Structure formats: C-alpha cells, structure tokens
Amino acid sequence: MTEPLAFDIREYLRLELMPHFMCPGCGHGIALRALLWAVHELGIAKDKLAVVSGIGCSGRVGAYIDANTYHTTHGRPLAFATGLALARPDLKVVVITGDGDCLAIGGNHLLHACRRNLDLTCLMFNNEVYGMTGGQVSPTTSATRLTTTTPTGNAEPVFDACRIAEAAGASFVGREVTRQVPALKNLIKSAMSHVGFSFVEVISDCTEIYGRKNDLGEAPEMILHQKADMRPEAFGNVADQPFRPNRLTTGILSQHDLPEYGETYRARAALLRSGEK
Amino acid sequence: MTTELQPLHGNQACALAAVAAGCRFFAGYPITPSSEIAEHMSHELPRVGGVFVQMEDEIGSLAACIGASFGGAKAMTATSGPGFSLMQENLGYAAMTETPCVIVNVMRGGPSTGMPTRPAQGDLMQARWGTHGDHPIIVLTPASVQEIYTETTRAFALSERFRVPVVVLYDQVVAQLLESIEVPPAEQSVAADRPWAAAGNGFQPYAETESLVPPMVRPGEGLRVHTTGLTHAPTGFPTQAPPVADRALKRLLEKIEKHRDVIDKSDAYRCEDAEIVIVACGITARAARRAVATLREEGVKAGLFRPLTMWPFPERAFRAATANARRVLVPELNAGQLILEVERLTAGRRPVAGLNRVDGEPLAPRQISDRVKELARHD
Ligand SMILES: Cc1ncc(C[n+]2csc(CCOP(=O)(O)OP(=O)(O)O)c2C)c(N)n1
Ligand code: SF4
Ligand SMILES: [Mg+2]
Numbered sequence: 001m002t003e004p005l006a007f008d009i010r011e012y013l014r015l016e017l018m019p020h021f022m023c024p025g026c027g028h029g030i031a032l033r034a035l036l037w038a039v040h041e042l043g044i045a046k047d048k049l050a051v052v053s054g055i056g057c058s059g060r061v062g063a064y065i066d067a068n069t070y071h072t073t074h075g076r077p078l079a080f081a082t083g084l085a086l087a088r089p090d091l092k093v094v095v096i097t098g099d100g101d102c103l104a105i106g107g108n109h110l111l112h113a114c115r116r117n118l119d120l121t122c123l124m125f126n127n128e129v130y131g132m133t134g135g136q137v138s139p140t141t142s143a144t145r146l147t148t149t150t151p152t153g154n155a156e157p158v159f160d161a162c163r164i165a166e167a168a169g170a171s172f173v174g175r176e177v178t179r180q181v182p183a184l185k186n187l188i189k190s191a192m193s194h195v196g197f198s199f200v201e202v203i204s205d206c207t208e209i210y211g212r213k214n215d216l217g218e219a220p221e222m223i224l225h226q227k228a229d230m231r232p233e234a235f236g237n238v239a240d241q242p243f244r245p246n247r248l249t250t251g252i253l254s255q256h257d258l259p260e261y262g263e264t265y266r267a268r269a270a271l272l273r274s275g276e277k
Numbered sequence: 278m279t280t281e282l283q284p285l286h287g288n289q290a291c292a293l294a295a296v297a298a299g300c301r302f303f304a305g306y307p308i309t310p311s312s313e314i315a316e317h318m319s320h321e322l323p324r325v326g327g328v329f330v331q332m333e334d335e336i337g338s339l340a341a342c343i344g345a346s347f348g349g350a351k352a353m354t355a356t357s358g359p360g361f362s363l364m365q366e367n368l369g370y371a372a373m374t375e376t377p378c379v380i381v382n383v384m385r386g387g388p389s390t391g392m393p394t395r396p397a398q399g400d401l402m403q404a405r406w407g408t409h410g411d412h413p414i415i416v417l418t419p420a421s422v423q424e425i426y427t428e429t430t431r432a433f434a435l436s437e438r439f440r441v442p443v444v445v446l447y448d449q450v451v452a453q454l455l456e457s458i459e460v461p462p463a464e465q466s467v468a469a470d471r472p473w474a475a476a477g478n479g480f481q482p483y484a485e486t487e488s489l490v491p492p493m494v495r496p497g498e499g500l501r502v503h504t505t506g507l508t509h510a511p512t513g514f515p516t517q518a519p520p521v522a523d524r525a526l527k528r529l530l531e532k533i534e535k536h537r538d539v540i541d542k543s544d545a546y547r548c549e550d551a552e553i554v555i556v557a558c559g560i561t562a563r564a565a566r567r568a569v570a571t572l573r574e575e576g577v578k579a580g581l582f583r584p585l586t587m588w589p590f591p592e593r594a595f596r597a598a599t600a601n602a603r604r605v606l607v608p609e610l611n612a613g614q615l616i617l618e619v620e621r622l623t624a625g626r627r628p629v630a631g632l633n634r635v636d637g638e639p640l641a642p643r644q645i646s647d648r649v650k651e652l653a654r655h656d
Contacts, residue, residue, distance in 0.1 A: 048497055070344075071504065072506070073506060076337065079333075079338075082330065082341045083341030083342055084348045087301075087345035087348035088349070091497055112337070269323030273323070
C-alpha cells in the first residue's frame with residue numbers, strides 16, 4: 001500500500017488571509033478543497049502552479065491558494081491563461097471561473113479555448129447564479145428559479161456547459177458535484193493529468209443568495225438536492241432530477257487524445273528554425 | 278558602423294522593431310490598417326523562439342499578452358480603433374497590476390467602423406483616457422517609418438522599466454508608408470527587462486521603492502504572489518482601507534511623473550525665434566514641417582513642436598518651444614483633441630487656433646501654411 005502523504009489543506013492556503021470571504025456553506029470553498037487535494041496528490045509544486053481566475057465569488061477563491069495567483073477581468077481568465085500557458089509551458093495553469101464569468105461574458109473565450117486545445121484546466125464553479133453581484137440570473141439558472149432579475153421566475157433555457165465544451169472541441173470534459181469531494185478531487189486530478197484543454201463543471205451552491213431566495217433550505221439541504229439530482233455517467237441522462245433537471249450527469253463525460261496546441265506550435269517552430277540553418 | 282539602410286513598410290518596421298526589442302509574444306485579431314503587424318509577427322516570432330497567437334477578439338488578445346507578460350515574456354498586440362475600444366478594460370488592468378505590455382493602435386477614421394482604410398488622429402484622447410479610472414499610461418506618436426522603428430523599441434524599454442502599458446499610436450498613412458530607414462544594430466534595440474524581484478523574507482510585491490516601480494515576480498522561482506485588478510495593498514492583496522488605497526493609486530501616477538526626464542520626448546523645429554508655433558504629431562507633423570520650411574522661405578517666422586511622447590505630454594519642452602510665440606496652431610486629423618492639451622498648457626497666455634480635418638484625408642502642407650498666413654494677418 002503506498003498511501004499518499006496525508007493531505008493538510010493548510011499547506012496550500014495563504015492562512016494570513018483567513019477568515020475568508022465566503023458565506024457559510026458556500027460550495028466554492030468545497031471546490032477549492034477538492035482542487036488543492038488534487039494538486040497535493042499530483043505532487044505539483046506550489047511554485048509551478050498558476051491559478052488564473054475571473055471575477056465573481058468563484059474568482060475570489062484563487063487568492064487563498066499559496067501559488068502564483070492571478071485575479072483577472074470578468075470573463076477573460078481563459079484568455080489570460082492562454083498567454084501565460086503559451087509563454088510558460090513549464091507552469092501548470094488552472095483557471096477558476098464561474099457560470100456567469102465562463103458562459104455569459106466569457107462564452108466566446110471558452111469556445112475558442114476548447115477548440116485550441118492548449119494544455120490548461122478550466123474549473124467552472126456553477127452555482128446557477130451571479131453570486132458576487134447579489135444573485136442575478138445566469139446562463140445556468142434553472143427554469144422558474146427566482147433571482148433578483150427574474151422576479152417572476154426564470155423563463156430562459158439553460159446552457160449545458162459540458163455539451164458546449166465538448167462540441168467546441170475540448171479534449172477532456174467532466175462534471176462533478178461538491179457533495180462528493182473525493183470524486184471531485186479525482187476528476188480534477190484526471191483533468192489536470194490530461195494533456196490538452198480540460199473542462200470541469202463543478203456543481204456548487206450559492207447558499208446565501210440563491211438558496212435563500214428560492215427557499216432551498218440551508219447548506220446541508222442544498223447538498224442533499226445535489227444527491228437527488230446527480231446521476232453517475234454510466235446511468236446516462238434521466239428525467240427525474242427535481243432540482244437541476246437533466247443536467248447532473250457526473251464523471252468524465254468525454255476524453256480524446258488530440259494534438260496539444262502549445263506542443264504543436266513549438267514543434268513547428270523548431271522545424272522552421274532547423275530548416276533555415 | 279553597423280547601421281544599415283532598409284526599405285520598410287511602416288507596420289513591418291513596427292513588427293521588426295518589436296522582435297529586435299525582445300518581444301517574444303504577440304496576440305492579436307485582424308483589423309485594417311494594422312493587420313500587417315500581426316502577419317509579420319506570425320512569421321518572425323517562431324523563428325526566434327517566440328509565440329504568435331491569433332485570438333478570438335481584441336479583448337482576448339490583450340488578455341493573452343498580459344498573461345504572457347505575467348510569465349516574463351515581452352508582449353505586444355496591435356489593432357485599430359474598434360479593437361482598441363475593446364481593449365480598454367484590460368488596458369486598465371495592465372496599468373493597475375503594473376504588467377508591462379505594448380499596444381499598437383493604428384488610427385483610422387472613426388467613430389465606430391468609420392473609414393477603415395483612411396487616416397485619422399481621433400484616438401489621441403482615447404489613448405490617454407480610454408479606460409476607466411485615473412491610471413498611468415505612456416503613449417508614443419511616431420511620424421515616419423524610421424520613428425515607428427525607434428519608438429516601438431522605446432515602447433518596450435519604457436513599458437518594462439516602468440511596468441506600465443505603452444501605446445504606440447500612429448495613423449494609417451504612416452502605417453502604410455514605404456521608406457528607407459536606418460535599422461539600428463540589434464544591441465541598441467533590445468529593451469532591458471523589467472526589474473525582477475529576488476526571493477527574500479517579508480517580500481511585498483507592491484512595496485514602495487525609491488524608483489516607485491516595484492520589482493516584478495517571475496512565477497516558478499520561489500516567490501508566490503497574488504496579482505489583482507482590485508485595489509491592492511503592498512502585499513498584493515485587495516484592500517479598501519482609505520490611506521492604503523490612496524497611496525496605491527497615487528504611487529501609480531507618481532511613478533510616471535517622477536521619471537518624466539526619461540519618458541518625455543519631443544522635437545522642436547525652428548521654434549527658437551518662432552512667432553507662430555505649430556503643434557502636431559504623426560503624418561500631420563510631416564505636413565506641418567514642410568509648411569514651416571515654405572513659410573520660412575517666405576519670411577514668416579513659423580516653427581513646429583512635435584510630441585513623440587504624446588502622453589504624458591512633454592510640457593516642459595512645449596513651454597520652452599512656445600516661450601516667444603505670439604500664437605499657436607494645432608492642426609490635427611480630428612475635430613480638436615490635441616488642442617485641448619495645448620490650450621490647457623497655454624492657459625490663455627497666447628491665442629491657440631485649430632485646423633481640423635475629419636474627411637479621411639491628411640492635411641496638406643499648403644492648408645497648414647495658408648492657415649498660418651491667415652492667422653498672421655491678425656497680428
Ligand atoms: C465587465 C464587468 N461586468 C460586470 C461585472 C460585475 N460582476 C462581477 S462578478 C459578476 C458575476 C459573477 O457571476 P459568476 O461568474 O457566476 O460567479 P459567482 O459569483 O457566482 O461565483 C458580475 C456580473 C464586472 N466585474 N465586470
Ligand atoms: S454569495 Fe453565494 S456564491 Fe458568493 S460566497 Fe456567498 S454563498 Fe458563495
Ligand atoms: Mg455563479
């Protein structure tokens with residue numbers, strides 16, 4: 001038995017920043033734990049880890065990680081990360097983004113990051129709402145949900161981020177719930193080990209704003225809703241998902257071995273240089 | 278003497294100068310009349326171990342450049358009006374996080390899609406004030422292919438040294454000119470790196486230093502810091518404590534003011550005894566120079582003051598150049614932008630007149646000299 005060294009989250013946190021800003025029960029903290037646990041088990045040196053985040057409660061999470069952390073502009077972390085990863089292929093670049101950050105204002109960058117297949121891992125913390133700005137509707141807010149900008153209940157259909165990512169060419173796509181921390185940790189490990197662009201949708205809960213507004217109970221009850229909804233990948237999509245209809249298939253949803261953009265670029269550049277000698 | 282003469286197109290000179298300065302990352306999105314810069318960079322960069330990437334838009338282009346610069350690469354993007362508008366948010370981010378980057382804006386007719394293939398100088402104020410909030414920025418305005426070369430290399434040197442975004446701003450005519458230029462020897466063009474931080478106890482990424490330019494952290498080498506566009510304390514972490522926020526912004530602005538002796542650059546032509554001083558940049562300055570020569574032949578005491586650093590405006594040199602002038606004339610390819618700064622600095626001490634053209638054509642020397650003569654009649 002080769003048990004990995006015990007995971008002590010404090011080794012990966014900037015403890016001087018505690019207490020953190022998150023509301024009690026916020027799923028983003030759980031997602032952060034899963035990420036750091038994955039980093040630990042993969043043995044990634046903190047010096048070599050670069051976390052690029054957007055704007056939102058999800059984006060604020062990056063600051064707590066004792067690594068090279070970049071809190072960028074709303075919707076653009078994937079574009080910033082593209083430059084960083086191309087300039088510094090020695091770094092392990094992880095993007096933390098929210099459902100609004102990634103799918104609304106940043107939707108175009110997501111499509112092209114998927115298509116380009118640069119070696120990056122994108123973690124989208126999906127809490128179905130714009131948490132940071134006080135609970136407005138997002139592209140993943142479930143039908144009929146109340147938000148501060150859908151006073152009569154949301155009438156817009158939702159995006160399935162994983163299907164978008166897959167269709168746009170992401171070579172790794174997965175989804176997991178914050179309820180299952182070990183499973184989420186394992187999925188993030190697989191994503192970070194994958195060579196190419198990996199997209200992970202993390203189902204998170206905005207307890208204070210979304211949960212309260214929709215009478216979904218306190219944090220423990222919201223976590224139980226995740227259980228009621230989630231279906232491991234093997235079961236396929238099923239209809240009886242009361243809280244997030246048809247959208248909680250979990251696990252690795254697709255994985256392909258495709259040419260990684262940075263490697264391809266560097267190989268061609270080397271060929272060009274050798275041809276000119 | 279290793280300087281060689283080479284016929285170059287303006288945008289090509291920009292790309293070659295960038296590579297010579299040490300630029301190893303370019304991200305851009307095609308737009309007339311700047312696209313040749315991207316095309317040249319896509320050819321040059323892989324040859325020197327750099328990276329070119331065509332992004333999905335200009336927002337992503339500048340974001341990618343800043344990301345590459347986080348990693349230590351000298352980075353550049355190039356665009357024109359509509360793309361420059363899209364870049365404004367991330368331009369402010371670069372200013373706030375003190376991430377070096379060079380942005381080329383080849384000005385065409387505006388607003389909106391305007392006249393893509395026509396020259397204009399309508400982005401002078403946008404280049405200074407386009408992003409929200411008070412912010413430091415340096416803007417350079419070359420007027421020839423030669424100057425595109427030297428000012429692009431200077432843009433990298435300034436951006437790195439002061440950790441500030443630098444905009445190279447020129448009009449479509451200069452961009453598309455083909456002129457023989459002196460390409461300086463490579464070692465003269467290469468820009469020194471930004472100051473790098475060395476690991477040490479109690480390191481703070483935004484601590485006050487003598488130069489007001491804090492050394493930057495290169496990721497992967499032992500210092501792990503946080504970079505944010507939120508107002509941040511010397512630790513790099515967000516703060517809203519009024520005294521800390523106050524100092525944070527003031528340091529950003531002061532770091533430019535403190536180094537005006539290095540940043541300012543201008544050219545005064547026959548201003549010593551000039552009774553009328555023309556203030557112009559870019560292609561308009563070239564027409565104005567010709568006008569001055571003709572006027573002098575006709576006995577009119579005219580001179581030309583030409584800012585090469587447009588922002589911050591070279592005030593001291595401007596004051597010296599206009600000290601004895603009875604009047605100032607500001608010809609420009611817009612409805613009146615540079616004139617606002619000239620009026621501010623002149624502060625009513627002498628009359629300032631404008632000469633504006635917004636029809637997509639450059640001002641001709643004759644138009645400028647006629648206007649000077651017309652003004653002289655009032656004296
Ligand atoms: C350009 C721009 N537009 C709007 C905002 C305001 N804003 C900040 S966070 C946010 C939404 C964040 O939602 P999401 O990405 O879902 O993150 P969460 O807070 O839910 O984690 C918005 C609209 C901004 N910072 N920048
Ligand atoms: S507002 Fe919502 S998403 Fe933001 S910290 Fe609170 S619970 Fe989490
Ligand atoms: Mg959200």
